Amino acid sequence: MYKIVKKRVLNPQVKLMEIVAPMIAAKAEPGQFVILRIDERGERIPLTLADYDRAKGTITIIFQEVGATTMRLGELEEGESILDVVGPLGKASELEGIQRAAVIGGGLGCAIAYPQAKKLHALGAQVDLIAGFRTKDLIILEDEMRAASTTLHLCTDDGSYGEKGFVTNVLESLILAGKQFDVVIAIGPLPMMKFVSLLTKKYGIKTIVSMNPIMIDGTGMCGGCRLTVGGETKFACVDGPDFDGHLVDFDEAIHRLGMYKAQEAEAVKKHQCRMEGMRNA
Numbered sequence: 001m002y003k004i005v006k007k008r009v010l011n012p013q014v015k016l017m018e019i020v021a022p023m024i025a026a027k028a029e030p031g032q033f034v035i036l037r038i039d040e041r042g043e044r045i046p047l048t049l050a051d052y053d054r055a056k057g058t059i060t061i062i063f064q065e066v067g068a069t070t071m072r073l074g075e076l077e078e079g080e081s082i083l084d085v086v087g088p089l090g091k092a093s094e095l096e097g098i099q100r101a102a103v104i105g106g107g108l109g110c111a112i113a114y115p116q117a118k119k120l121h122a123l124g125a126q127v128d129l130i131a132g133f134r135t136k137d138l139i140i141l142e143d144e145m146r147a148a149s150t151t152l153h154l155c156t157d158d159g160s161y162g163e164k165g166f167v168t169n170v171l172e173s174l175i176l177a178g179k180q181f182d183v184v185i186a187i188g189p190l191p192m193m194k195f196v197s198l199l200t201k202k203y204g205i206k207t208i209v210s211m212n213p214i215m216i217d218g219t220g221m222c223g224g225c226r227l228t229v230g231g232e233t234k235f236a237c238v239d240g241p242d243f244d245g246h247l248v249d250f251d252e253a254i255h256r257l258g259m260y261k262a263q264e265a266e267a268v269k270k271h272q273c274r275m276e277g278m279r280n281a
Contacts, residue, residue: 001081002036005058010140014064014108015074016050022057024087030115031093031242033212034059037084038072045069046237048212049088050111051118059085062111062140090241093185093208095119102174102181103149104130104167104196106188107138112210113187114141118148126150128179130170132192136161167192168199181205186245187212190254197245207245211236211253227253 006018024034033048051060065074076082093116101120105113110131117129129149133139134157146152153170154162163170171184186196187210200207211227225236230247234240 001083002085003081004076004078007076007078010062011138013066014062014111014138014140016060016062017073017076018053018058018060019082019085020057021059021085021087024085025052025054025057025059028052028059028088029092030095030119031112031210032088032090033237033241034061034085034087035089036061036073036082036086038069038076039083042072042083043069044084046089046212048112048210048241049115051115059087062108064108090237091239093119093242095123095125098123098125098182100126100180100182102128102130102171102179102184104132104171104184104186104188104192105145106132106167106186106192107134108140109188109192109210110141110145112212113185114145114148116185116187117145121148121150128153128174128181130155130167132156132167132170132188133161134158166195168195171196172199175203175205183208184245186210190250190257193245193248194250194254197248197250201246208242209245209248210241211243211248212241226256 003020004017005020008016010016028049033046035044035046037044047061047063049059050062063070063073065071098120103113103117117127121127127149128151129145130153131145132155136156139161155165155167155170156162184196184200184205184207186193186207193209197207197209227234227236228249229243
């Protein structure tokens with residue numbers, strides 16, 4: 001059993017949990033993920049590590065309540081426990097030797113961009129962290145991201161906070177202003193990573209994307225995270241989740257990610273109906 005020692009509500013749909021998992025915390029690195037199961041009847045879901053504390057023996061996960069399992073996870077409170085947590089899984093991000101980086105997070109992807117920026121900043125790199133959200137009310141980890149970067153650029157689609165526009169607008173303005181980056185690291189929704197990669201390809205800047213949004217089983221056996229990279233078939237969970245953004249077939253990945261929307265909606269509906277029954281009992 002893995003005890004929840006801290007819980008924070010970051011916005012109406014997103015929660016943070018710090019969990020006691022000393023063996024995972026001892027080896028965890030940015031870019032890696034865990035697979036958890038809430039109880040014996042629960043499904044296994046992969047969640048990327050948002051942080052870890054080797055001294056305390058804890059790991060941090062940040063998740064959005066979008067499906068039945070994440071909604072159930074969000075109902076747990078401090079002091080309660082999760083049945084299974086396995087990890088760290090996936091290949092750690094290769095961050096050594098980078099001197100100047102733009103780390104880009106879109107929405108919930110900022111929870112994964114944050115540890116990347118934090119590690120780079122600790123290694124002495126100059127880090128421009130670009131964080132994009134739809135609106136001010138959805139912003140998460142602002143203080144943490146500011147501390148983990150040389151410069152934090154916040155932007156919102158509607159202009160309610162920070163710069164108005166998309167992360168690609170901010171990135172291109174930095175490039176045109178003379179900023180030189182060894183690498184751009186982009187993490188967030190697939191369309192966002194696609195357009196960041198198209199932009200950086202135009203300027204010849206190495207770009208790494210995290211394909212964690214398409215992971216399901218986390219072991220390479222289900223084939224759900226299969227993608228095409230440079231014409232070759234790869235699996236996000238065992239070959240990644242980091243890949244060269246200029247080689248990923250994003251259109252294929254976006255199409256496959258939307259294949260199970262109906263089933264996911266039905267699972268959420270059943271969970272909500274069950275909770276309503278419990279409250280009315």
